[in-house]
Amino acid sequence: MFDAPSGRNRPCPDALRDRRPGVCCRSPESMSYANSRIPASAQSGIHEQLLRRVERHLAEPFRKPYADYNRAAFAASLERWNGTAPLILDAGCGVGHSTIQLARSFPDHWVIGVDQSEDRLSRRKPYPQALLPTNMVFVRADLVDYWRLCCDAGLTLARHYILYPNPWPKIGHLARRWHAHPVFPFIPRLGGVLECRSNWHVYIEEFACALGRVTGREIIPEEFEATIPLTPFERKYRDSGQQLYRIVCDLGPAACVPLPEGAPCVP
Numbered sequence: 001m002f003d004a005p006s007g008r009n010r011p012c013p014d015a016l017r018d019r020r021p022g023v024c025c026r027s028p029e030s031m032s033y034a035n036s037r038i039p040a041s042a043q044s045g046i047h048e049q050l051l052r053r054v055e056r057h058l059a060e061p062f063r064k065p066y067a068d069y070n071r072a073a074f075a076a077s078l079e080r081w082n083g084t085a086p087l088i089l090d091a092g093c094g095v096g097h098s099t100i101q102l103a104r105s106f107p108d109h110w111v112i113g114v115d116q117s118e119d120r121l122s123r124r125k126p127y128p129q130a131l132l133p134t135n136m137v138f139v140r141a142d143l144v145d146y147w148r149l150c151c152d153a154g155l156t157l158a159r160h161y162i163l164y165p166n167p168w169p170k171i172g173h174l175a176r177r178w179h180a181h182p183v184f185p186f187i188p189r190l191g192g193v194l195e196c197r198s199n200w201h202v203y204i205e206e207f208a209c210a211l212g213r214v215t216g217r218e219i220i221p222e223e224f225e226a227t228i229p230l231t232p233f234e235r236k237y238r239d240s241g242q243q244l245y246r247i248v249c250d251l252g253p254a255a256c257v258p259l260p261e262g263a264p265c266v267p
Helices: 028-033 050-059 068-078 097-105 143-152 171-176 201-215 232-239
Strands: 087-091 110-115 136-140 159-163 193-198 222-224 244-250
Touching: 050 171, 050 201, 068 110, 068 136, 068 143, 087 097, 087 143, 097 110, 097 136, 097 159, 193 201, 201 244, 232 244
Parallel strands: 087 110, 087 159, 110 136, 159 193
Antiparallel strands: 193 244, 222 244
16 A cells, blocks of 8 residues: 555655756746646545445446447457567557557567547657557557457457556546446456556556456555656656556466455455
8 A cells, every 4th residue: 555645746856946046957848847746536545336346347247239440440450460479458558659669669569559539549749650660550449349359359468558547536436447447357358467557546556456356366556667658648747756656467367366255455
């Protein structure tokens, strides 16, 4: 369990401002850039309804019909895959900077960046098409369908990234967080090394709790420093002096062993 942040960004003495009046070490542009805030919420720990929701989703598998455009996007994401290269899924990739970095870091893998917004996917600057790695693809799809289609196809991921998802910090918005959504039990079925990152400690504590309930493993959330940021949000949070949090779990092939009914979850 993390100590709850104060709600303000951590001070950065000497890094932001010289002690002399009127002297600033950063340009106005960088000052306006590095002013991101930690999600404000009345919730300071794991939601009391989280495990109840997760257990309900385990007992009642999600069977929402697939949208045709998601089926088409799933097929398109595998068209150029050779069937043998290890798979990496960048789930909710946004503008795709993380997908590009992952493809460059793992040149022998096939990297898939999925986002539901065509507008975000089109903003891949400053990367022109000619300079993009060839071992990756972007597709517009709803992850609720895409994850389940991966499971239906029997795919096993080498790595799976969920980077800075919308935290939905209001207490009443628990059901909108991925770990409380009916699709969540499908995520660990894909195996591989799963990594989720956030700048809100509650989100990562809850994600660890829910993942532990589904897999029967002890999932330990951790603080980390983003030396090389994977996403624009991560860079902004880091430069704002915020603490970042993540879980990293090697799910392997036997990920879905449920805990005994009613077992406690302590991240």
